[in-house]
Amino acid sequence: MTAWALLALPSLTAALTLGIARxxxxxxxxxxxxxxxxxxxxVVALAGAPTGARGAPFAEELATGPGHVFGGLxxxxxxxxxxxxxxxxxxxxxxxxxxxxxxxWYLADDDRxxxxxxxxxxxxAAMLLVVLSADLLLTxxxxxxxxxxxxxxxxxxxxxxxxxxxxxxxxxxxxxxDVGLVLGTAVLVAGAGTTARAGVVDHWTSAAADPxxxxxxxxxxxxxxxxxSAQLPFxxxxxxxxxxxxxxxxxxxxxxxxxxxxxxxxxLLPLLLRADAARALLGLSVAVTMVLxxxxxxxEPDVKRxxxxxxxxxxxVMLAPLAAAGAGHTAGAALGHLYGxxxxxxxxxxxxxxxxxxxxxxxxxxxxxxxxxxxVALVAWAAGLVxxxxxxxxxxxxxxxHVVAAVGDDIGARGPVAHLVLAALLLTxxxxxxxxTRVLLLVVIGEQERVRSxxxxxxxxxxxxxxxxxxxxxxxxxxxxxxxATGHVPLGLFALVLLLVVAGIxxxxxxxxxxxxxxxxxxxxxxxxxAGLGLDRAQQVLVVTPVTAAGRLVSFVxxxxxxxYVRGAAWxxxxxxxxxxxxxxxxxxxxxxxxxxxGLLLLGLVxxxxxxxxx
Numbered sequence: 001m002t003a004w005a006l007l008a009l010p011s012l013t014a015a016l017t018l019g020i021a022r023x024x025x026x027x028x029x030x031x032x033x034x035x036x037x038x039x040x041x042x043v044v045a046l047a048g049a050p051t052g053a054r055g056a057p058f059a060e061e062l063a064t065g066p067g068h069v070f071g072g073l074x075x076x077x078x079x080x081x082x083x084x085x086x087x088x089x090x091x092x093x094x095x096x097x098x099x100x101x102x103x104x105w106y107l108a109d110d111d112r113x114x115x116x117x118x119x120x121x122x123x124x125a126a127m128l129l130v131v132l133s134a135d136l137l138l139t140x141x142x143x144x145x146x147x148x149x150x151x152x153x154x155x156x157x158x159x160x161x162x163x164x165x166x167x168x169x170x171x172x173x174x175x176x177x178d179v180g181l182v183l184g185t186a187v188l189v190a191g192a193g194t195t196a197r198a199g200v201v202d203h204w205t206s207a208a209a210d211p212x213x214x215x216x217x218x219x220x221x222x223x224x225x226x227x228x229s230a231q232l233p234f235x236x237x238x239x240x241x242x243x244x245x246x247x248x249x250x251x252x253x254x255x256x257x258x259x260x261x262x263x264x265x266x267x268l269l270p271l272l273l274r275a276d277a278a279r280a281l282l283g284l285s286v287a288v289t290m291v292l293x294x295x296x297x298x299x300e301p302d303v304k305r306x307x308x309x310x311x312x313x314x315x316x317v318m319l320a321p322l323a324a325a326g327a328g329h330t331a332g333a334a335l336g337h338l339y340g341x342x343x344x345x346x347x348x349x350x351x352x353x354x355x356x357x358x359x360x361x362x363x364x365x366x367x368x369x370x371x372x373x374x375x376v377a378l379v380a381w382a383a384g385l386v387x388x389x390x391x392x393x394x395x396x397x398x399x400x401x402h403v404v405a406a407v408g409d410d411i412g413a414r415g416p417v418a419h420l421v422l423a424a425l426l427l428t429x430x431x432x433x434x435x436x437t438r439v440l441l442l443v444v445i446g447e448q449e450r451v452r453s454x455x456x457x458x459x460x461x462x463x464x465x466x467x468x469x470x471x472x473x474x475x476x477x478x479x480x481x482x483x484x485a486t487g488h489v490p491l492g493l494f495a496l497v498l499l500l501v502v503a504g505i506x507x508x509x510x511x512x513x514x515x516x517x518x519x520x521x522x523x524x525x526x527x528x529x530x531a532g533l534g535l536d537r538a539q540q541v542l543v544v545t546p547v548t549a550a551g552r553l554v555s556f557v558x559x560x561x562x563x564x565y566v567r568g569a570a571w572x573x574x575x576x577x578x579x580x581x582x583x584x585x586x587x588x589x590x591x592x593x594x595x596x597x598x599g600l601l602l603l604g605l606v607x608x609x610x611x612x613x614x615x
Contacts, residue, residue, distance in 0.1 A: 002045045003064070003081040003132045006089055007125055009038045010096070014121035021114030028104040031117035035097035038124070042086070042093040046482065049086035057084035057331055057484040058267055060198035063134035074194040080134040084335065087482035088131045088263065091339050095255035095346050096124040098464045102350050103247040105458050116156050120251060123149040127256040130263055136185050137195040139264060143181065143228070146257055147174050153248035154241045166240035173237040177227020181264075184220030187213065188271075201270050211274070218271055218278035225261030226282070229315045232289045239308050242362075246353030249304070253311040254346035259338050262315070265322050266331045273325050276415075283323035283417035287424035290316035294431035298438060298511070303355075304362035306439055307348055310388065313428060314341050320425050321406040324418035329487030333399075333406035336479055340399035343475055344387035347468035351380045354465075355443065358455045364442055371443035373455040380465040381443055387472040389436035390429055390501050392494070398476035400429065401489045401497050408493065426500060433504025434511070441512045 013034025017027045050059065063078030100120060107113040126149060129142030148171075155167025189195050191213065192203035204214050225231075230238035238258065242249060252258065265272055265282075272278060293313035300306045318341060321333040352362060358373050359366040371378045387396030407422050 001064075002041070002048065003079040003085075006038070006041055006045060006081075006093075006132065007079065007128055009041060010034065010121045010125035010128065013038070014118045014125060017114060017121060018118035021112075021118060024111070024113045027114030027117055028100075028107075031100045031121055032097075032104055034121060035093070035100040035124075039090075039093040039097045042090040045081055046083070046086040046090050049081050049083045049482075057335075058082055058134065058197075059085070060134045060196070060201075063196070063198070065135065072193070073189070074196065074199070075137060076135055076194070076196045077138060078134045078196065079129075079132040079138065081132065083482040084484055085131050087478075088335065088339070089128055091342050092124060092127050092131065092255045095251065095342055096120065098346065098350070098467065099247045099251050101460050102250075102353075102464050103245070105461055106247055106353060107245065112156065116153070116245070116248075119149050119152045119156075120247070123153065123251060123256055127260060130260050134197050135195050136189055136197055136200060139197075139267075140182060140185055143224075143260060143264070144178065146260060147171065147178065147228075150174070150241070150252055150257055153252065154244035156245055156248065157243070160243075163243040166237075166243040169240045170237040173234055174227050177224050177234055179224075180220040180222075180227075181224025184217040184224065187217040187220070191217075197267060201268070205270050205274065214271065215275045215277045218268075218275035219281055221264070221268070222278045222282045225265055225319075226285050229258050229261040229319065230312050231285045231316060231319070232292070233285075235289060235293065235312050238312055239305060242302075242304050242308050246304070246349055246356070249308075250346045250349035250353075253307070253349060254342040258311060258315050259318070259342065262318050262322070262334050262338050265319070266334055269322070269325065269331055272322060279323055279325055280417045282319060283421045286316040286319045286323050287417075287420045289313065290320070290424050290428040291431065294428050294435065297435040298431065298508075301364050302362055303364055303367050303439055303442070304349075304352055306364075306435065307345070307352065310432070310435070311341075311345060313432065314345070314388075317400065317403055317425065317428060320421050321403055324407045324411075324414055324421045329402070329406050329409070329485050332484035332487065333402045335483050337399040337403050339479075339483070340387070340395045340475070343468060344384045344396050344472040347380055347384040347465065347472050348388065350461075350468070351377055351384060351465055354457065354461060355381075364439075367443055369443070369445065374457050376457060376462045376465055377455075378444065380469045382440060383469040383472045385436040385440045389433040389505065390497065392498055392501070393476070395472050395475040397497075397501075398479055401494060402479075402487060404429070404497055405487050405489045405493055409487070426496075429497060429500040430504040430507065433501045434508035437505050437508025438512055441509070 013031060017031045017034070020027050020030065050062065059080050059082030060078075061080075062082065063076065063080040065076045065078030068075045068077065100117060103113070103117060103120065107116055110116065123146060126142045126145035130139055130146070133139045133142060151167045151171040154170050155163045157163045158167070188200050188204060191209070192200040194200065194203075203209060204217075227234040238253075241252060244252075290313050293309045293316070297306050297309035297313065300309055314337075318334055318337045321330045352367075354377060355367055355370045355373070356362045359370050361367070371381050383394075387394045390397045390400040392398075392401070404422075404425060407418065407425055411418055411422055
């Protein structure tokens with residue numbers, strides 16, 4: 001029942017908040033209280049969750065649900081609470097509660113703040129449903145509700161055209177990719193005869209399963225995951241999503257939406273291990289995405305979009321163990337980095353949101369030296385970037401080391417795609433440390449005349465940032481306690497990762513000190529990156545223009561060809577009508593009487609003949 005309560009509480013919070021949305025302050029208060037209550041319940045759930053077997057982290061055998069049979073299809077609709085799912089639920093609840101508190105300040109003057117708080121609560125409930133679900137139908141429901149909520153959050157400032165366009169882009173791109181997830185799920189469910197994840201896994205890992213069908217279904221699922229996780233070729237929607245409020249960005253990038261794909265593939269890991277084509281597709285996408293997005297973060301002229309490129313890259317890191325899946329600690333490494341990324345990326349987004357309020361912009365030039373405006377902002381920004389860079393012993397460093405260890409474990413037996421993923425991962429470690437160093441120096445160091453001595457930071461905002469800063473620093477202590485086994489990092493691998501991180505820091509420092517970083521961001525490369533690498537233009541040329549041209553062609557055929565026959569028939573009827581009307585108007589009354597009399601005489605004659613004839 002605890003699992004169902006974890007779903008019901010944020011859903012109830014969303015409903016109550018929406019009901020009083022017009023009373024903004026009260027709605028914000030209800031949302032904050034609901035978020036805090038969900039967090040407390042998540043702590044209780046984690047404390048009482050059964051540890052279960054390390055090889056079955058989501059404990060599907062403990063699922064409870066109403067249960068239905070529809071058309072011969074078994075639909076148990078169960079949710080399960082294990083140590084792993086309870087830990088992930090705690091991460092989601094923590095980030096959501098902090099975002100609700102932060103939003104109460106950030107949107108204090110927004111006349112639609114109540115609806116924003118309600119959507120955040122519903123977003124949290126949808127992600128919790130994905131985490132706790134032991135039924136593929138419920139997983140799809142949570143998945144789709146998140147997509148709808150992302151559209152609402154990104155387009156919250158819908159009075160402006162940019163957020164409206166960004167929301168539509170995010171919705172359409174993720175919906176197109178979701179076709180793959182829905183079809184893949186339908187194939188798995190139809191073959192197994194049940195929506196229960198345990199039954200699906202048992203059927204498709206048995207000898208009776210068709211390998212080709214299984215592989216095709218997993219390829220479709222991977223396409224859905226790539227879309228939701230903003231991996232190539234679906235990555236550009238996440239950049240456009242920066243038009244939404246900063247708390248929405250923190251939620252989408254940290255604890256929901258982009259991380260959902262990692263959870264779903266981890267839940268279906270036994271099937272993914274038997275689908276080489278799906279892992280190859282996943283591996284190629286994440287390998288290219290990791291490196292390309294990290295390179296773009298080095299040249300991006302807007303700090304908030306730097307964090308967006310970073311999320312795209314880091315989600316690739318998160319998915320890397322699954323792409324190179326072996327018999328090792330794949331699940332633990334992927335979920336561990338999900339946890340670490342949620343903490344430090346939420347910290348960075350919420351910090352840059354406050355910094356932007358002191359300078360009125362998120363552009364790199366505007367934020368020069370802004371971190372010195374408040375000691376809490378300085379500490380928070382530094383803690384988040386140190387964790388993002390993967391410095392050893394902090395949270396991000398530990399999770400990244402486990403990812404590298406999981407991908408590199410027994411790499412010789414995993415094929416060429418796994419080698420590609422490992423090479424891209426090691427290069428990404430260097431590039432991540434480089435762009436993290438870049439934005440750290442940018443925000444901390446600057447001309448003295450551009451640095452305000454002190455800016456006002458509300459106590460609630462300072463508290464949110466300090467909690468996340470502490471978690472980003474020492475949060476690694478929670479690794480391995482509740483999550484699946486993350487494995488052991490060999491000393492040699494630890495030294496290699498440390499060397500790569502140091503090389504990245506040196507590279508970032510050199511680029512900044514030599515002025516090359518500024519020229520890169522302000523030059524044609526920076527402009528191209530700021531424009532999303534021209535992908536919007538390519539989408540306009542390759543998709544929008546052909547579709548609109550086809551629409552105009554269909555409209556022309558409909559008007560000029562099909563409607564011609566209809567209009568021709570109408571013209572004929574109207575012509576006859578006009579001719580009759582004209583003839584009637586030209587006729588004389590005497591002629592009419594003669595015709596009427598002749599008609600009556602003819603009628604009488606016919607009647608007389610009929611009567612005389614029989615006699």
